Amino acid sequence: GQNIDQPTEMTATEGAIVQINCTYQTSGFNGLFWYQQHAGEAPTFLSYNVLDGLEEKGRFSSFLSRSKGYSYLLLKELQMKDSASYLCAALDSNYQLIWGAGTKLIIKP
Amino acid sequence: GAVVSQHPSWVICKSGTSVKIECRSLDFQATTMFWYRQFPKQSLMLMATSNEGSKATYEQGVEKDKFLINHASLTLSTLTVTSAHPEDSSFYICSARGQGDTEAFFGQGTRLTVV
Numbered sequence: 001g002q003n004i005d006q007p008t009e010m011t012a013t014e015g016a017i018v019q020i021n022c023t024y025q026t027s028g029f030n031g032l033f034w035y036q037q038h039a040g041e042a043p044t045f046l047s048y049n050v051l052d053g054l055e056e057k058g059r060f061s062s063f064l065s066r067s068k069g070y071s072y073l074l075l076k077e078l079q080m081k082d083s084a085s086y087l088c089a090a091l092d093s094n095y096q097l098i099w100g101a102g103t104k105l106i107i108k109p
Numbered sequence: 110g111a112v113v114s115q116h117p118s119w120v121i122c123k124s125g126t127s128v129k130i131e132c133r134s135l136d137f138q139a140t141t142m143f144w145y146r147q148f149p150k151q152s153l154m155l156m157a158t159s160n161e162g163s164k165a166t167y168e169q170g171v172e173k174d175k176f177l178i179n180h181a182s183l184t185l186s187t188l189t190v191t192s193a194h195p196e197d198s199s200f201y202i203c204s205a206r207g208q209g210d211t212e213a214f215f216g217q218g219t220r221l222t223v224v
Contacts, residue, residue: 031211042115042202042218043153048211087152091211097143101152 002026004100006088011106012078020073020086020103028093034062034073035087037102043087046073075105083107111137113205115216122193122223130188130219132203138183139205143213144176147200159186193223 003025012018024032031050035043049055049064049071061074073086088100112135122128132142141160145153157173159165159180167173177189186205190197200220206213 033212040200040218040220042215044215045212050211095206095211096155096158097213099152099155 002090002092002098004088004090004098006086006100006103008101009104009106011108012075014078014080014107014109016078017074017076018078018105020075020088020105022071022073022088022100024069024071024088024090024098024100026090026092026098029066030091030093030095032062032064032071033087033089033091033097034060034071035089037085037087039084046086078107080107080109111135111205111207111214113139113203113214113216115203115219117219118217119220120222122221124194124223125192127189127191128193128221130190130201130203130221132186132188132205132216134184134205134207134214137205137207139186140183140208141206141213142180142186143204143206144178144186144188145202145204147202147218153202156188190221193221195223197221198223 006022034046037043047062054063059076064071085102085104087102089097114133116131144156147153156171157165157167165178180186202218203216204213
């Protein structure tokens with residue numbers, strides 16, 4: 001079956017770095033997305049990886065290893081506004097998004 | 110990124126009535142639209158996928174006669190929750206994708222409360 005695993009909740013300190021991991025098993029693979037979702041709001045796009053390696057975009061970076069079925073989202077210089085859920089989603093062979101349950105990130109001062 | 114507008118942002122309705130939610134792609138042609146439902150503290154659950162001009166494909170367990178989806182144009186899809194019940198109260202989110210695109214863009218979501 002198709003499955004996405006990511007931690008349920010993580011806590012980090014303002015100004016620090018946090019890495020949110022995601023492993024996936026899908027029928028075919030056409031890339032992996034990371035979304036940020038604040039409570040009561042729709043998800044907003046953070047990154048898309050389809051090739052192996054690290055993509056850096058400001059304070060956020062995303063890494064993909066296709067052979068390992070693994071990705072992570074790296075958040076640097078954490079700010080209080082980064083408190084949100086982070087959703088990992090893989091695009092399968094039918095171009096359907098398979099969603100993880102999301103990782104709730106709590107930032108403490 | 111492209112803009113997807115979802116309306117209304119929130120709606121309260123009486124049990125037994127129907128509610129229509131609109132999803133519009135404002136600056137691109139959305140050949141495929143996705144409708145999701147999200148319960149509190151849970152991830153997005155895909156309800157159905159619709160391609161313009163075709164009948165929607167519903168996920169297992171989603172009643173197609175209760176959740177009517179229309180995708181009659183390349184810029185508009187609607188979800189109608191018929192005979193709504195309190196258990197239908199949820200956050201409904203649409204996303205739209207253009208021909209040949211991999212990324213789908215999300216609407217703002219609709220908070221439905223059935224009383």
